[in-house]
Amino acid sequence: MTNVSLIVAVGRNGVIGDGTSMPWHISEDLKYFKRTTMGHPMIMGRRTFESMGVLPGRRSIVITRQPDWSHPDVETAHSLPEALSLAGPAEEVFVVGGGEVYREAMPYAAHLLVTEVDRSPEGSVTFPEVDLTQWREVSREPHDGFAWVVYERR
C-alpha cells in the first residue's frame, strides 16, 4: 500500500506561509526537502505548485478543482484520492502542501516530517498542531534555528 508522508516547515505559531510564498529561506532545509523527496511522487495543491514551480527528478501531482487546468510538466488530479491513486503503489508518496491540502491529507498520513522553525512569522496559512495522542515523535535533529522532527502515527 502507498505510504503517505507529509513534509512541512512550520513556525512556532503554526504559520507555513502567506498564501503565495514561504516565510523564510533556509537553504539547508531546502536541501533536506530535496534529498528526502527525490525519486518519489509528490502531491501538492495548485497554489503551492504556482508558488514553487517545477521540481526536477520527481513526479508532481497537482490537485485542482478547475476542470481545465493543466501544465505540461505535471500530472493533474481533481481530488486527493485521485492524486493518491495516480501516485500508485510507490513505496512512499510525499504530500508537500499547502495548508488546505495538508489538512485533507492528514488522515491518510503514516508519517509527518516537520521542520520546526524557531520563528513566529506573519502569515495566514497554517499547519495544524500535531496531536500527540495520535502521533509519536520518533526522531528529532536540532540545528541552528530549526529542528528536523519525524512523527509516526500511533
Ligand SMILES: NC(=O)c1ccc[n+]([C@@H]2O[C@H](COP(=O)([O-])OP(=O)(O)OC[C@H]3O[C@@H](n4cnc5c(N)ncnc54)[C@H](OP(=O)(O)O)[C@@H]3O)[C@@H](O)[C@H]2O)c1
Ligand atoms: N512551509 C511549508 O513547508 C510550505 C509547504 C507548501 C506550501 N507552503 C505555503 O502554503 C501556501 C499555499 O497553501 P494554500 O493552503 O493557500 O493552498 P494549497 O493547499 O497549496 O492549494 C490549494 C488549492 O489546491 C486545490 N485543492 C485543494 N483541495 C482540493 C481538493 N480536495 N480537490 C481538488 N482541488 C483541491 C485548489 O486549487 P484550485 O484553486 O485550482 O481549484 C485549491 O485552491 C503558500 O504560502 C506556500 O508558500 C508552505
